[in-house]
Amino acid sequence: FLPQQTASYNTNTGTTHQVTTWKVVLSISKPTWMTGTVGSPTGKALVAGGLTLGTKGAMVDPAVHPTLTFSARKPVYLGLGAPGNVSVTIDGRQVTLPSVASGHLIRLTASGAKAA
Numbered sequence: 001f002l003p004q005q006t007a008s009y010n011t012n013t014g015t016t017h018q019v020t021t022w023k024v025v026l027s028i029s030k031p032t033w034m035t036g037t038v039g040s041p042t043g044k045a046l047v048a049g050g051l052t053l054g055t056k057g058a059m060v061d062p063a064v065h066p067t068l069t070f071s072a073r074k075p076v077y078l079g080l081g082a083p084g085n086v087s088v089t090i091d092g093r094q095v096t097l098p099s100v101a102s103g104h105l106i107r108l109t110a111s112g113a114k115a116a
Contacts, residue, residue: 022110024076025069025089028062033081033103039074041105041116046076076108077116088113 026034026048036046036053045054048068052058057079060068070076080086081102088095090110097106098115105116 019073020110021071021073022091023069023071024108025067026078027067027087027089028060028065028085029087030082030085031059031061032083032085033057033079034060034086035077035079035103035105037077038072041077043074043077046070046078072108078106078108079103080106 034053035055035057036048037043037055038046042055045052047053048070049065051060051065051068080100083097083100083102083106086097088097088108090108090112095108095113097113100106100115106113107116
């Protein structure tokens with residue numbers, strides 16, 4: 001994987017912070033319904049692999065999209081119709097998804113995944 005990219009931003013408090021970009025790969029083993037937003041559960045629609053997920057979502061068929069890859073700087077909120085059909089890597093690390101009911105949101109960050 002390529003090294004993580006960073007960009008500085010000023011918080012107007014005299015402090016400059018680094019924003020890290022992280023790479024996410026979703027591997028789909030069987031068809032599943034998937035929603036995805038960036039920044040918040042009602043945020044901007046996630047676009048990955050030519051699919052726009054958003055809050056309405058889309059059916060993802062692994063015959064067409066075996067993987068969806070994207071980069072993020074903000075938390076990503078995923079809703080999965082069949083969470084067991086999706087595995088996640090963040091910056092090359094396999095991430096264990098939390099146990100959530102179908103359609104409940106999972107929050108992805110550079111450090112991992114947790115129920116939202």
